[in-house]
Amino acid sequence: MDDTAAAFTERDTDGGTWRFPADQPLRLESGATFGPLEIAYKTYGRLNAEKSNAVLVCHALTGDQHLASTHPITGKPGWWEQVVGAGLPLDPERHFIICTNVVGGCMGSSGPASLNPATGQPYGLSFPMITIADMVRAQAMLIEAMGIDSLFAVVGGSMGGMQVLQWAADYPQKLFSAICIAAAPRHSAQNIAYHEVGRQAIMADPDWRGGGYQLAGVRPEKGLAVARMAAHITYLSEAALQRKFGRELQRDGLSWGFDADFQVESYLRHQGASFVDRFDANSYLYITRALDYFDLAASYDGVLAEAFRGARHVRFCVLSFSSDWLYSTAESRDIVRALNAAGCRASFAEITTDKGHDAFFLEEPAFDSALRGFLAAQAEKRGLA
Amino acid sequence: MDDTAAAFTERDTDGGTWRFPADQPLRLESGATFGPLEIAYKTYGRLNAEKSNAVLVCHALTGDQHLASTHPITGKPGWWEQVVGAGLPLDPERHFIICTNVVGGCMGSSGPASLNPATGQPYGLSFPMITIADMVRAQAMLIEAMGIDSLFAVVGGSMGGMQVLQWAADYPQKLFSAICIAAAPRHSAQNIAYHEVGRQAIMADPDWRGGGYQLAGVRPEKGLAVARMAAHITYLSEAALQRKFGRELQRDGLSWGFDADFQVESYLRHQGASFVDRFDANSYLYITRALDYFDLAASYDGVLAEAFRGARHVRFCVLSFSSDWLYSTAESRDIVRALNAAGCRASFAEITTDKGHDAFFLEEPAFDSALRGFLAAQAEKRGLA
Secondary structure (H helix, E strand, O other): OEEEOOOOOHHHOOEEEEEOOOOOOEEOOOOOEEOOOEEEEEEEOOOOOOOOOEEEEEOOOOOOOOOOOOOOOOOOOOOOOOOEOOOOOEOOOOOEEEEEOOOOOOOOOOOOOOEEOOOOEEOHHHOOOOOHHHHHHHHHHHHHHOOOOOEEEEEEEOHHHHHHHHHHHHOHHHEEEEEEEOOOOEOOHHHHHHHHHHHHHHHHOHHHHHHOHHHHOOOOHHHHHHHHHHHHHHHOOHHHHHHHOOOOEOOOOOOOOOOOOEHHHHHHHHHHHHHOOOOOHHHHHHHHHHHHHOEHHHHHOOOHHHHOHHHOOOEEEEEEEOOOOOOOHHHHHHHHHHHHHOOOEEEEEEEOOOOOHHHHHOOOHHHHHHHHHHHHHHHHHHOOO | OEEOOOOOOHHHOOEEEEEOOOOOOEEOOOOOEEOOOEEEEEEEOOOOOOOOOEEEEEOOOOOOOOOOOOOOOOOOOOOOOOOEOOOOOEOOOOOEEEEEOOOOOOOOOOOOOOEEOOOOEEOHHHOOOOOHHHHHHHHHHHHHHOOOOOEEEEEEEOHHHHHHHHHHHHOHHHEEEEEEEOOOOEOOHHHHHHHHHHHHHHHHOHHHHHHOHHHHOOOOHHHHHHHHHHHHHHHOOHHHHHHHOOOOEOOOOOOOOOOOOEHHHHHHHHHHHHHOOOOOHHHHHHHHHHHHHOEHHHHHOOOHHHHOHHHOOOEEEEEEEOOOOOOOHHHHHHHHHHHHHOOOEEEEEEEOOOOOHHHHHOOOHHHHHHHHHHHHHHHHHHOOO
16 A cells, blocks of 8 residues: 555555655754655554554564564564564554554665655665664654554664664653663664674675665675674574574584584574575665664763653663673663653563573563563553553 | 704794695694695794793784784784783793794795695695694694793683693693683684674675685785674673773764764774785685684593593693683683593683783783783792792
């Protein structure tokens, strides 16, 4: 379904691309504006008559809007099917669940791979730099276009959790509750360093063509695969890698060469190779840059609590994973301390797991319980039963 | 100085390349043999009349024999000048200090960039796969050629520490003491994963040319730089990166682009760019592979203690750094437990520092004291006074 700023009705809410008219461009944090803006989205469930059951889920760096249904490119299940579904913490029978592809992404929202209608060619590096705040502003525009004044919850893990924090800073009046999972209030030097390795790997690939690979009919697949491999290690804990792979070999005996001798090598190569089929290299550059630029306190004279001053009515849930070394529990505690200092209500739990950062994508009973319990308590307060 | 299996005299010990005759090839762990073998080395100090003061220093992955004197390519000081020098723990006034470039390296020892005398062309990928045990066997051949029966100490950090452990397993009768710093008894899944990222980055560079870049007159500089950048992050602690760089910018304000905005980006790019001037990409492939293959217990039915059964007379010192996440204190403790189980004398210290794995290259007073104290006690026992 394509909506050209059409009135949004309950019937056409399962997903599509929302095309904002030229007079509704996206104001960007850089000072520029971007338009025409398109935001691709998926929804699950129905908005109730009171419009009080909408939940916005914000995706992570390489995620997209295909949350709880088959991915159109990979054919794999949605990335959060253990959280979103019948009888699960987010239940389409009770919630109207919305997920948008972030601006800058490559699954239908405006991004560097989109065609610039002014030129008929892909934007490439002429696409403007975007930030987490810009992603959130585009989501807020869509939510408004959908006629939703207040979200029952905004939820996200990793970069999704950063969007949740940005929502609380920029649009607190539109939030009833907020769930921030495995995130951080800003990107650390080590986080930036890993992203820079990935960007350099992409830009080192001659098929990147200075960002103009689409016009040349090529793709920097090798560089993007290396970027994904380097990043993927940070998503897993050392313990999980050891448990899953250890030093197990692919075959009996060593190859005495540079083939993938160890299962962990083969696994990583697969992660890299499958990623390039579904992700655009320039989007990877733009979105990692948005993450690196993220430092929520910076707009508030370095005082994170000030970002949350308007959110005292919002109920917050902050969750971290004990073995997450990308965005550690210490960083979630920083968020909680700032929320407390701002006078916000925040519940916090560190989930004990050896699965690392990616635990929020995986079966983790304590995580499920924490989400379920928080959402049930908020539903009661919201009168959703 | 070039020695063609010449008698080794005290006068010509400052360094050079030792060329073993064709009838003294290197037996390799893979079952192959390699020859003619050349080993480049540097020495500092003089071998005493009793030949009892020789110390072999084993270098790390990207190190070389230029331990305590200006590097011939970079013009920078030697990599261990805070440990080796007058009044320092290893003192050329008292010790005869030897450091060899590992076999497979690119600073004069036989490696993939060396010319194969049989073809007159670089070996490239026809160079045989080498292991930590092969590096040590080549060192033992040189030590024997030098007429040294017993080393006062064998010392090394990181991959150098693995060589120290291998010495204790394979040539315990040639050792009086052994110092293993920031090492591990085997490469973990995470260690292998990082190396695989680096190798894939190199092999993705079209200028790698299937390993034949020398003949083509090119070098896979971009791929090697990315490999170095990814690895370099693992050498530092998150705390050190935060302390050194945090989110400090290169200039006032963000570039809103893909230039190096953050100081940590600029630092990493510099690390990558300067590395390619002094290191050979194929050597990087071979040596990382040797590290991945390292699992000392594997040759002893998985029982690490069995590797040290012959080393009960050797005095061991094991040192780790509290913020080292590449080869953690837990891994050093595994070594110490195995040494104890084998009945070896081992002293162990975890140095508290936030400098990460690379702390052994840096000013660290507690590390200096630990080295100094251990060596002084051993010197007394050895009668070196």
